[in-house]
Amino acid sequence: xxxxxxxxxxxxxxxxxxxxxxxxxxxxxxxxxxxxxxxxxxxxxxxxxxxxxxxxxxxxxxxxxxxxxxxxxxxxxxxxxxxxxxxxxxxxxxxxxxxxxxxxxxxxxxxxxxxxxxxxxxxxxxxxxxxxxxxxxxxxxxxxxxxxxxxxxxxxxxxxxxxxxxxxxxxxxxxxxxxxxxxxxxxxxxxxxxxxxxxxxxxxxxxxxxxxxxxxxxxxxxxxxxxxxxxxxxxxxxxxxxxxxxxxxxxxxxxxxxxxxxxxxxxxxxxxxxxxxxxxxxxxxxxxxxxxxxxxxxxxxxxxxxxxxxxxxxxxxxxxxxxxxxxxxxxxxxxxxxxxxxxxxxxxxxxxxxxxxxxxxxxxxxxxxxxxxxxxxxxxxxxxxxxxxxxxxxxxxxxxxxxxxxxxxxxxxxxxxxxxxxxxxxxxxxxxxxxxxxxxxxxxxxxxxxxxxxxxxxxxxxxxxxxxxxxxxxxxxxxxxxxxxxxx
Numbered sequence: 001x002x003x004x005x006x007x008x009x010x011x012x013x014x015x016x017x018x019x020x021x022x023x024x025x026x027x028x029x030x031x032x033x034x035x036x037x038x039x040x041x042x043x044x045x046x047x048x049x050x051x052x053x054x055x056x057x058x059x060x061x062x063x064x065x066x067x068x069x070x071x072x073x074x075x076x077x078x079x080x081x082x083x084x085x086x087x088x089x090x091x092x093x094x095x096x097x098x099x100x101x102x103x104x105x106x107x108x109x110x111x112x113x114x115x116x117x118x119x120x121x122x123x124x125x126x127x128x129x130x131x132x133x134x135x136x137x138x139x140x141x142x143x144x145x146x147x148x149x150x151x152x153x154x155x156x157x158x159x160x161x162x163x164x165x166x167x168x169x170x171x172x173x174x175x176x177x178x179x180x181x182x183x184x185x186x187x188x189x190x191x192x193x194x195x196x197x198x199x200x201x202x203x204x205x206x207x208x209x210x211x212x213x214x215x216x217x218x219x220x221x222x223x224x225x226x227x228x229x230x231x232x233x234x235x236x237x238x239x240x241x242x243x244x245x246x247x248x249x250x251x252x253x254x255x256x257x258x259x260x261x262x263x264x265x266x267x268x269x270x271x272x273x274x275x276x277x278x279x280x281x282x283x284x285x286x287x288x289x290x291x292x293x294x295x296x297x298x299x300x301x302x303x304x305x306x307x308x309x310x311x312x313x314x315x316x317x318x319x320x321x322x323x324x325x326x327x328x329x330x331x332x333x334x335x336x337x338x339x340x341x342x343x344x345x346x347x348x349x350x351x352x353x354x355x356x357x358x359x360x361x362x363x364x365x366x367x368x369x370x371x372x373x374x375x376x377x378x379x380x381x382x383x384x385x386x387x388x389x390x391x392x393x394x395x396x397x398x399x400x401x402x403x404x405x406x407x408x409x410x411x412x413x414x415x416x417x418x419x420x421x422x423x424x425x426x427x428x429x430x431x432x433x434x435x436x437x438x439x440x441x442x443x444x445x446x447x448x449x450x451x452x453x454x455x456x457x458x459x460x461x462x463x464x465x466x467x468x469x470x471x472x473x474x475x476x477x478x479x480x481x482x483x484x485x486x487x488x
Contacts, residue, residue, distance in 0.1 A: 005098070005471055007478045009127060014119035018111065019093040023079030024144045024249065026090055027051050030075045030118075034138055037122060046156050051075075051140040052148045054156055057125050059133045068133035069488050070159035071124070072439065073117020073166050074142035074149075078463040080208075080248045081108040083256075085465070104468040112469035113210075113462040114142065117165035120481060131485035135159050142166075142439060143249055143463075145182055145400020149439040154446045161413045161488070163481075166438050167456035168213065170473045173421075174454035175414060176433030178212070178345075178371045179404035179441060182250050183382055184397045185366040185389045187325065188358075189318035194240050196264035197273050198306040201229055201281065203246075205300035208255030208464045211349035211369050212436025215253070216333055220288065220296040222246055222257035223350045223366070227326025229284050229301055230259060233277060234323060238265035241319035241364075242311050246353035250369040251437075252463040254351055262311045274305050314355075314362060322364040325392040326353070329366070334381060337373065344435040346372040346381060364394075371435060373404050405441035405452065407433050413451040420484045425476075455480075 005011040022030040031051035038045035044056040053075075059066060079089035085107030087095065095106040104110055121136040135157050139148030167174050203222040223246045233239050239261045246257025263273055285301040292299055313319060329350050337343040352367030368385060372378035382398060389396045408414075414431070421429045440452040458473035460466075 006475050007123065009123040010119050010474060010478050013122040014115055015096060017115045017118055018096055018105070021090055021092060022075055022077055022111065023089055024076040024141050027076050027140045031140065034075070034118070041126070043125065048151070048153060050148055050151045052152050053138045055125060055136045056156065057134045060130050063130060063132045066132035066488060067161060068135055068159040069485070070135045070137055070157060070162045071121050072137040072139070072162055072164050072443070073114040073121065074139045074439065075118055076141050076143050077111030077113065077115060078109055078143050078249050078252050080252065080463065080465055082465050098471070101471050102468045103471055108465050109463065110467040110469060112459045112467060113168060114166045116457060116469060116474060120165055120478065123478070124481065124485070129482055129485060132488055133158070134485070139439060143251060146402045146437065146439055146442055147400065149442040150402065152446070154443070157447065160447065160449055160451060162440065162443060162450055162452040163484070164438055164440050164452060164454035165456055167454045168459040168462055169456070170458045170477060171427075171429050173414060173417060173429045173431050174434055174438065175411065175431055176407035177405045177438050177441060178373045178435050179375060179378055179402055180369060180371040180437045181378065181382060181401040182399050183368040183370055183385045184399060185325070185368070185385070185394045187318060187322050187364040187392065187394045188361050190315040191312045191362055192315040193310050194262055194264055194313050195308065195310045196240070196262040197270055197308055198242070198260070198262050198311055199277060200258060200260050200304050201226065202256065202258040202302045203229065203300070204256040204302070205298040206255040206296050209253045209461065210436060210463045211251045211253050211347070211351060212371060212434065213462070215347045215349060215435065216344050218295050218332060219253055220292050220299050221331045221350060222254040223326060223353045224329055224331045225288065225299070225301070226257040226259055226353070227323060227329065229281060230323045231327040232280050232284055234320065236280065237263055237276065239263055239319070240313035241322060242313045244322070244353050244355050244364060247351045247367070249463070250349065250351035250367040252351055253349055254353075255464065257353055262313055270305070270308060277303055314364070318362070318364070321392045321394070325366070325389070325394060328388060329368070330384070335377065340433060343373070343433060345374060346377045347435065348381060348385070371437065373433070373435070375404070402437060403441045403445055405438065405444060408451070411451055411453070414453050416488065417453055417484060420487055421480060424480055424483055
């Protein structure tokens with residue numbers, strides 16, 4: 001990455017962060033890095049058992065009597081990569097590149113969501129700026145259910161003002177968000193051997209994206225598409241499932257999914273069987289290309305075959321039940337808000353699909369992100385999924401339930417932030433609520449009276465390997481933060 005990017009201190013820390021693998025569930029190294037940063041500078045700091053880190057810097061001279069402010073983001077990223085990328089995102093750092101105003105990672109997601117918040121926070125704590133007491137809160141595993149914020153001990157915190165740095169559009173001041181939960185489905189069974197034509201069906205070519213910020217774009221969901229293809233195959237042939245795989249996180253729209261099958265009927269020659277399966281896959285692919293034109297026009301369904309052999313597959317009707325479940329899963333926007341036109345009110349995203357061996361049993365697992373700005377609608381959608389799972393003989397577990405962040409008409413922090421923004425950039429920011437989740441709701445439940453606003457620089461295609469961060473926007477938000485802290 002070029003060394004002349006500005007602001008230099010922000011991009012220095014961002015590059016340091018990108019050298020450390022920090023996908024959700026793999027944040028131990030980055031958490032320890034933050035602790036070392038604080039210890040090296042003699043700053044008060046806390047690290048809990050989850051890996052959350054709080055770093056406190058007392059007010060600069062002349063600001064001792066000003067109310068403290070909390071700056072907050074999360075250290076984990078959605079770690080996705082192109083199939084041909086050599087990067088092992090559990091062990092390797094990212095390969096950063098610049099193209100004009102675009103900062104991106106070669107072949108992988110960038111983690112601007114939310115590494116840029118961490119970089120902003122460290123740059124502010126490392127420098128000499130005018131500011132009240134700063135309480136930098138960096139949580140773990142936001143991307144998989146806000147587990148860090150849920151378990152955070154807020155006892156060291158004094159601030160009643162929170163600037164969250166987990167937004168992706170400059171000039172938008174977020175003041176509310178949806179609540180959410182994850183619904184985990186499991187079909188338990190066993191394995192048996194069957195002889196037939198092994199094949200692999202792979203759904204790909206999709207754009208993916210953030211299941212909160214981009215669900216309204218009606219992009220294809222690879223897991224749901226896979227269910228559709230398998231159902232169509234099962235209508236004309238007898239198929240048994242050996243394995244499923246799809247998605248990287250429940251809150252990322254899955255861009256690819258695959259299934260390993262064995263075709264046992266019709267009992268015909270290999271070539272005839274293959275032609276029939278290929279014909280079905282081509283037909284579904286053609287339908288999808290028409291349905292997803294201008295949304296996900298590059299969708300592809302590929303099928304490959306192996307010679308006749310005996311294969312371990314899901315026993316009995318387990319595979320058929322799994323296919324039926326995938327084919328009937330709802331996906332996407334379920335309701336739009338009338339109170340705030342253009343805002344998605346309720347949605348869901350089947351984002352994870354796998355087959356696991358647990359305690360001598362085989363489990364088909366599906367992870368689904370549910371979001372709504374209405375708690376009753378969220379509960380109703382979860383109940384629908386539980387009912388659907390029951391009809392397919394699947395069990396369910398609800399995890400990561402987090403509250404929404406209700407919009408406040410009166411917000412002194414927002415008023416001051418708008419005033420500073422207008423003074424600096426001669427235009428008014430846009431006040432919005434969003435469908436994606438941020439940790440403000442959980443923190444506001446823990447700290448009564450907490451006044452929150454969420455901001456951030458321009459980013460595109462987060463949670464995908466096409467993610468990019470605007471360099472110029474990063475600088476403008478930095479200048480704004482420095483100015484804001486001097487006036488709080």
